Amino acid sequence: MKKLLYPLAFALTAFLVLYSCSAEEEDTTPPPQVQQPTPEPEPQAPTQYTLTVTAGEGGTVSTEGGTYDEGTEVTITATPAEGFSFVRWSDGQTDQSINYTLNSNTSLTAVFEKLVYILKKNEILIDDPEYNIGTFAGMIYHTSISGSFMYSHNGNEYLFIPGMACAFLGPLSNEIINTECESASSEEDVEPKPGLHFKKTTEGWQLLKVYNEVKTWGIRNFKVKDNFIAMGDGNEIGPGPWKGDMWFGEILGDEILWKKVNTSEEQSWHHGTTMGDLNNDGLMDVGGAPGRYVPGDVNYNESDEVADCRTGDGTNGGPNFFLFMQNQDGSFINKDLIDYPMSENGCRFFNHQFSTIEFANIDNDLEDEIIVSNYINNIVVYDYNSVSNKFELVYKSLTPYPDPSGIYGSTSIKVADFNNDGVKDLSLAREHDTPQGISFSIWIGKGNGEFEPYSNSDPGFNLSWREFDIMDVDNDGDIDIVLRSNFGYYTKDKETTDDGYNNWEWGITGPNEAGVNPNSPWKGILLNELLWINDGSGRFSIYDEKPLYIEGIFPQQLKPYKVEDKFYLLGYRNFGYNEQNQLKTEFYDIELNL
Ligand SMILES: [Ca+2]
Ligand SMILES: [Ca+2]
Ligand SMILES: [Ca+2]
Ligand SMILES: [Ca+2]
Numbered sequence: 369m370k371k372l373l374y375p376l377a378f379a380l381t382a383f384l385v386l387y388s389c390s391a392e393e394e395d396t397t398p399p400p401q402v403q404q405p406t407p408e409p410e411p412q413a414p415t416q417y418t419l420t421v422t423a424g425e426g427g428t429v430s431t432e433g434g435t436y437d438e439g440t441e442v443t444i445t446a447t448p449a450e451g452f453s454f455v456r457w458s459d460g461q462t463d464q465s466i467n468y469t470l471n472s473n474t475s476l477t478a479v480f481e482k483l484v485y486i487l488k489k490n491e492i493l494i495d496d497p498e499y500n501i502g503t504f505a506g507m508i509y510h511t512s513i514s515g516s517f518m519y520s521h522n523g524n525e526y527l528f529i530p531g532m533a534c535a536f537l538g539p540l541s542n543e544i545i546n547t548e549c550e551s552a553s554s555e556e557d558v559e560p561k562p563g564l565h566f567k568k569t570t571e572g573w574q575l576l577k578v579y580n581e582v583k584t585w586g587i588r589n590f591k592v593k594d595n596f597i598a599m600g601d602g603n604e605i606g607p608g609p610w611k612g613d614m615w616f617g618e619i620l621g622d623e624i625l626w627k628k629v630n631t632s633e634e635q636s637w638h639h640g641t642t643m644g645d646l647n648n649d650g651l652m653d654v655g656g657a658p659g660r661y662v663p664g665d666v667n668y669n670e671s672d673e674v675a676d677c678r679t680g681d682g683t684n685g686g687p688n689f690f691l692f693m694q695n696q697d698g699s700f701i702n703k704d705l706i707d708y709p710m711s712e713n714g715c716r717f718f719n720h721q722f723s724t725i726e727f728a729n730i731d732n733d734l735e736d737e738i739i740v741s742n743y744i745n746n747i748v749v750y751d752y753n754s755v756s757n758k759f760e761l762v763y764k765s766l767t768p769y770p771d772p773s774g775i776y777g778s779t780s781i782k783v784a785d786f787n788n789d790g791v792k793d794l795s796l797a798r799e800h801d802t803p804q805g806i807s808f809s810i811w812i813g814k815g816n817g818e819f820e821p822y823s824n825s826d827p828g829f830n831l832s833w834r835e836f837d838i839m840d841v842d843n844d845g846d847i848d849i850v851l852r853s854n855f856g857y858y859t860k861d862k863e864t865t866d867d868g869y870n871n872w873e874w875g876i877t878g879p880n881e882a883g884v885n886p887n888s889p890w891k892g893i894l895l896n897e898l899l900w901i902n903d904g905s906g907r908f909s910i911y912d913e914k915p916l917y918i919e920g921i922f923p924q925q926l927k928p929y930k931v932e933d934k935f936y937l938l939g940y941r942n943f944g945y946n947e948q949n950q951l952k953t954e955f956y957d958i959e960l961n962l
Pocket of ligand 2: 735737
């Protein structure tokens with residue numbers, strides 16, 4: 369069979385070759401006049417590709433993609449969520465909305481990043497019908513002292529600006545537009561002023577109330593704890609001796625129920641103010657320093673021991689702190705519960721002024737201790753002795769630190785565990801009116817009731833801060849320090865650190881004109897130097913991970929607060945009065961992403 373098939377296959381091949389040659393020859397002949405219609409070519413199925421579009425953290429995309437014919441142009445748009453900005457697409461394109469032509473299977477991701485800050489501005493008008501024009505402007509501008517405070521209650525945020533006399537400043541520089549205090553020789557010559565109470569709403573910060581129930585000359589120190597507030601008048605009107613009232617507030621919804629803690633005979637200069645439970649009866653007690661000078665029993669008039677006691681009146685007396693103990697009925701009574709120590713020569717220890725006071729439970733027993741500091745930075749702790757029913761000296765620092773010259777006045781003490789060893793530590797702010805002066809220091813608790821000076825930071829006077837808050841601003845578990853700014857931190861150039869935002873002292877008018885003078889060289893604020901970040905051991909350095917620069921706003925005060933893990937600075941500024949004598953006030957609510 370095989371032999372038969374072979375010649376057959378050969379013959380067939382020869383035929384095909386011949387036929388093929390003749391077909392080629394036929395191609396050269398003209399086409400026929402009438403052609404049969406050629407069938408449409410079978411339509412080729414187009415190539416399809418898949419586009420996958422996804423959004424990274426912080427935004428959305430207009431489409432998830434799909435399967436498209438080759439060459440299809442698809443429009444896709446990336447939209448950042450609040451607090452984020454669009455950066456780019458994963459293929460490198462930087463337009464938020466792109467037309468993408470599909471030529472292969474493609475995945476595209478929109479990349480977003482968190483904004484350094486979210487700024488919300490709102491402006492309000494504050495009626496000032498009853499008080500001298502300039503009063504509220506001076507309180508917003510806050511020329512001198514540091515008593516404005518914020519607090520949270522029932523998930524809401526509040527700001528209280530205590531009344532201040534003798535601060536009648538216009539919105540520009542140091543323009544005095546009211547002279548009520550020009551000839552005042554003491555606070556008695558001047559009417560105290562009401563506080564201003566604000567709340568954060570969905571429409572921004574709004575005035576809740578002008579608080580005529582709590583009129584003050586100048587609050588310097590305050591403390592907010594649980595639902596209670598203590599604030600002490602630390603005005604320095606006239607040559608002194610200065611005096612004012614201590615106030616206790618109970619937070620009830622949007623209200624604060626204020627009461628005066630002292631009698632009129634008990635008015636004092638409350639450079640320091642604190643609050644806590646000194647006797648474990650569940651009622652807040654209020655403390656004020658330096659307190660009242662109390663003469664001693666021994667007269668040293670005729671010997672050089674006068675110098676040893678240094679009391680000025682030749683006795684072994686000294687200032688007694690005010691300890692306003694709260695009674696069950698909510699009233700307060702000043703009780704002299706401190707057993708002030710005497711030295712061997714019969715002089716009283718610490719007969720100089722202690723300018724700040726704090727109540728805090730350092731040893732974790734049932735009561736708070738009394739912690740005080742004076743102008744040479746001694747830190748002294750008194751603890752309750754249930755046998756004597758007195759607070760007795762348990763610690764006195766050996767070394768004035770860091771400045772033995774004694775020119776740094778203590779302004780406030782705050783207690784926290786700054787080095788995370790489970791033992792409470794102290795932070796202490798100071799002031800001085802020279803450019804070298806304002807600083808704060810950390811004293812580490814040793815666990816035996818003693819403290820050790822550990823670190824010292826000097827943010828410098830040019831930053832114009834007074835007092836500080838402690839909170840974990842960057843959510844790393846370590847307590848950080850936030851300076852409380854009086855005037856804001858203006859900058860000419862956000863990149864300049866040596867001659868820019870800190871090249872400014874009180875009295876220079878430039879920064880105050882910024883925002884209203886288009887030719888002002890000041891461009892905005894730089895917030896880095898407000899934030900002192902804890903390295904976990906209790907050493908602090910300026911936040912420097914990125915510039916916290918905000919262009920075009922010039923707050924006169926900046927106050928920090930936190931809501932859950934979000935960190936904010938609330939700034940505000942006055943722009944003077946309108947024709948109806950209403951104070952124009954602008955709020956800058958700044959959420960920072962650190
Ligand atoms: Ca108590
Ligand atoms: Ca205690
Ligand atoms: Ca500690
Ligand atoms: Ca921290």
